[in-house]
Amino acid sequence: MDTDTITKPHERLADLLTSEMDAVNTLIRTRMASEHAPRIPEVTAHLVEAGGKRLRPMLTLATARLFGYSGDHHIRLAATVEFIHTATLLHDDVVDESAQRRGRPTANLLWDNKSSVLVGDYLFSRSFQLMVETGSLRVLDILANASATIAEGEVLQMTAATDLGTDEAVYLQVVRGKTAALFSAATEVGGVIAGASEDQVKALFEYGDALGIAFQIADDLLDYQGDSKTTGKNVGDDFRERKLTLPVIKAVAQATPDEYAFWERTISRGRQDEGDLDHALGLMEKYGTLDATRSDAFNWAEKAKAALQVLPDHEIRTLLRDLADYVVARLN
Template sequence: MSLDDPSAKPHDRLQLALSDDLSAVNSLISDRMASEHAPRIPEVTRHLVEAGGKRVRPMLTLAAARICGYEGPYHVHLAATVEFIHTATLLHDDVVDESAQRRGRPAANLLWDNKSSVLVGDYLFARSFQLMTETGRLDVLRVLSDAAATIAEGEVLQLTAAQDLGTNEDIYLQVVRGKTAALFSAATQVGGMIADADEQVVNSLFAYGDALGVSFQIADDVLDYAGVATQTGKNIGDDFRERKLTLPLIKAVAKADAQERVFWMRVIEKGDQRDGDLEHALALLDKHYALSAARTDALEWSERAKQALASVPDHPIRDMLRDLADYVVARLN
């Protein structure tokens, strides 16, 4: 594969363009996830880190730094920090959601136990803070620590909102901006900050990451009902079984008649799910064009991401970030 191969996926071209930086990130991750006294830590972490994740978030940090002309070593620390935060949240999420799969493999909490997943996640959070302090940049530390707090806040908000039929699209967006987009936007923002880029450029990188993260999450929520399990690494209908009011369901509930609302109350609010309920839910999503409407929203957020790059310096990697925004939603075709 070459950088100018039109058939290559955007994240693959990004990986190639950033290959040296990514190798340094992977080495740093391997070094910092080691533990002399608790061998279970690298066991659990390695299971998830080496499960084939695309490293999108750390690549965003590396890409932003390179676009802004950074020549120092600390973009590698920040990219590893972002990946550690992400991995920690995945370990915690799988416990909260009682997930059976992650990246097409058994979830860590099934292979070990919930206690191990939670504690190793805590360890990775601590490691991430150690890494970010090594940059000596208080402004960067503030952005990433704020993002970690925002992610946790978004997850807690989802606990209360996910099974409440009163949850609307504004609340959904607040959850998504917390649990998903906050790390995307922090990843791109700190890449510009470590390069001492102009404030306008840093703000544009933040806006790109925020919109990309929202588009990414909406696409994931659509694919939970319309994807292929072998491609998504998740079982179709997992969100339904976990009683999560994601955007497709919120749109269907908003148009529900009285009988349909009784169904949604039973399966989502009361958790009384029976054979055939997922199929009925899919029929209601189709009836109210909820999946196509959610797809449209994902496309709009993808366009916002691309527009935000207009104020970012011209660079081949910037073009790859534009293509990445398209690719996030191309999964929905």
């Protein structure tokens, strides 16, 4: 791959889908309005208008276009996906007691936890209305299942994060709930509404699933070896917040009794002293878990690209392939 093809393919997607994304944004603004409860659009606007790459709704628009869709249900579905995403961010920030999101104070900080919980519920119910309007039971089934995977993954993350018994299988499930389930639902419903065949819908699911997993593994790896200037996060935030992610899970799996005691103290019990992050990084180095995690991310990106093979040869397909490269190119 040359540098150009992996330069911000989501921006090239955004260019290609400008008028449809405009329609999605208009629909989002219309549907987040509430005649009676002004708190709702205030909170939603704070988050929705903070930007974000709108990757998920773009995936829905892109896959619908890949199959030559000419109706307008993909606009509704793209807005649906963005509403679900926004609702989960609102609830996540309450659960994680976060103070910042996308470089701005979180809604739970600006208003309160109550507003974040209830406005999240409202957006979820609005997304539900939007998808019902498409009249497609298949789409509803996909989104209902994705919602359950997301919610179960969140609960699992809450209980598994500091539990050293968490293995790679549990991690993968948390990652599916946290990121991949909505990516794969986004790509699937675009194809379904456009009348893609069963094989193609399956491929769209596999692409979205693998893309989401590659994306999240890359994020978790960058937490330990990223440049804080480009990631906007400090190295070791996950360690300090006692979040078990793949680089640590791989190190725990190979730990000597002394090393296990170290992870037990710092992650399970959360008793961290100066120098512990360096020691943790040393253990990851010792077992090569950062490199192994990096390989995993690249493997998932390859899986995503492989899934695209059964899809029609189309400009969009090329962009989706480049997007899979791009989410892991950050690791080079």
